[in-house]
Amino acid sequence: MSFASFALDQRLQARVQQLGYQQPTAVQQQCIPLVLQGRDLLAAAQTGTGKTAAFVLPLLHLLLHQAKAVNFLQARALVLTPTRELAQQVFDSLQSYGEGLMLKSAVFYGGVSIRPQYDAAARGLDVLVATPGRLLDHLHQGTIRLDELQYLVLDEADRMLDMGFLPDIQRILKRLPANRQTLFFSATFSKAVKALAATLLNNPEQIEVARANSTADNVEQLVYQVDSQRKRELLSYLIGSRQWTQVLVFCRTRDGAERLCKQLRLDGLEAGAIHGDKSQGARLKALADFKSNKLNVLVATDVAARGLDIEQLPVVVNYDLPQDAEDYVHRIGRTGRAGLSGLALTLLTQDDMPMLRSIEKLTRQVLQPQVLPGYEHNASLNHRSTKPDQEHSGKKLPSRNRQLSKEKAKLRAQALGKK
Incomplete structure (x- = not known):
């Protein structure tokens, strides 16, 4: 299989070729056609399998072919990630694959000035990549709205739960329309991850590129x-x-x-x-x-x-x-x-x-x-002894402090006797 076999926009096909990609990875082969069909996904994929391209490429295609004006303070697609580093990585991939497409995108996370994020949101966004905490800051301040959202991606959902983001995710979900396409990616599937997926997804296709919680053979x-x-x-x-x-x-x-x-x-x-x-x-x-x-x-x-x-x-x-x-x-x-x-x-x-x-x-x-x-x-x-004043033979030797205490007691007794 080659990328040409996908029904992707020709501009995306050309960009993929320009980047030197030839054969899609296993997760890309399975995910891209289903995302293009509008299906919700529950995907178990190891890190390093190419899953970012598995959702970014079809997401860009859908945004291009469902032409819709981006309204003030609104975002059409949201990608939630657990860490700043991952948010930046996804955003960089988005910029690379979408070069020249004139789609508006931004990345929101903490630790940097929030002012440029205000300016980006004010123009409206086709794709927003964000960490939960900083996104909630914007939602509370009214500097971004999500009630017109069409696409939601949770990347590395298991890590978000591990980091205690479940309450934040639940607050964000209350701001989203029920009628949307949701893509859920996780490297591991705990009970908490499965429970969260059940609340998010509508009749999802399940994809397991490698057994959950497994390590790469290479x-x-x-x-x-x-x-x-x-x-x-x-x-x-x-x-x-x-x-x-x-x-x-x-x-x-x-x-x-x-x-x-x-x-x-x-x-x-x-x-x-x-x-x-x-x-x-x-x-x-x-x-x-x-x-x-x-x-x-x-x-x-x-x-x-x-x-x-x-x-x-x-x-x-x-x-x-x-x-x-x-x-x-x-x-x-x-x-x-x-x-x-x-x-x-x-x-x-x-x-x-x-x-x-x-x-x-x-x-x-x-x-x-x-x-x-x-x-x-x-x-x-x-495996040192917990008693530094004890030899390996088991015989106790008086420590310096214990010896001094005995001497003080003896002098005290002598003093009392004289009285």
Whole structure:
């Protein structure tokens, strides 16, 4: 199958050819014809499968061929995404595929000035890409209206629920007309995701490009067991010895990401960090530097697990395992995109074993930990006695504080006796 087999507008066909796309991916083959038919979709697709084009291309076609004036403060199509990075990625794809089509589009998210967003909305929009929080700001202020909306896309709906956006989504849905076409994309299908889909979709077509919660076959997954105190040392060694030039490293917390970034710099690596405490400008700069190879290591929290679109990213490292097993799937989905091969490496400590089991259960695979020579487990590092004044023989030795207390008690008794 080729893109020419789709009944897409000739201008879109020409643009696809110009961008060098030849054969559509599996999700594009299944989604594009159904969207063009006006069907609601419930689609399970791994990240990196080309799902953005699967809804952007037919959406642009429908907007072009259902010519309708864009009214003041109204939007004809809305794409909701969980993160700023993903919103920007979708908007960039929209701009690329729709080059020269004279359709009005904008992206709304927080962390940047809201004034240009007011100006864009005032003219009316064919397509609005937004994060839930910033969109609600506009709805409350009356700077955008959605009662004439024709198309709604929820991208990475599972992540939106994970991030606590369900109340925001429900508030947004109350502003939408019931008569619309809805496309629902999710990499994982929890009970909460299925429940939300049931409230949104009208007799949807279900598409499952890959089994929900599965990892891509073209991503090699390795697990190295290491003491927590030596994780940074092992990471620096692997990057240097294997000459990795572009590595995305995930930490669990913002402070952890910032600390690791500084440590890697001390090791002589060009590293940057991206997390929620960074301004949007700083996040975009770090990402741009990483893409242009000015940085060879980007340390990120899960705010970046969705929406980072880095061509040919070869290596992803789980420096810390995530708090939710589903986030493991999203993290390693940053590599092995568009059919390319990739490597996902996890640094595993003794405390991580329960989460590893959860990941194995979710993905239905076994991830066998291995040990790199020179980094064997040292029991004395992770299993120190909780009583520092106790020897391995079990005999108690008086601590300095306990000894001083005994001496004070003895002197006090002597003083009382004299009295």
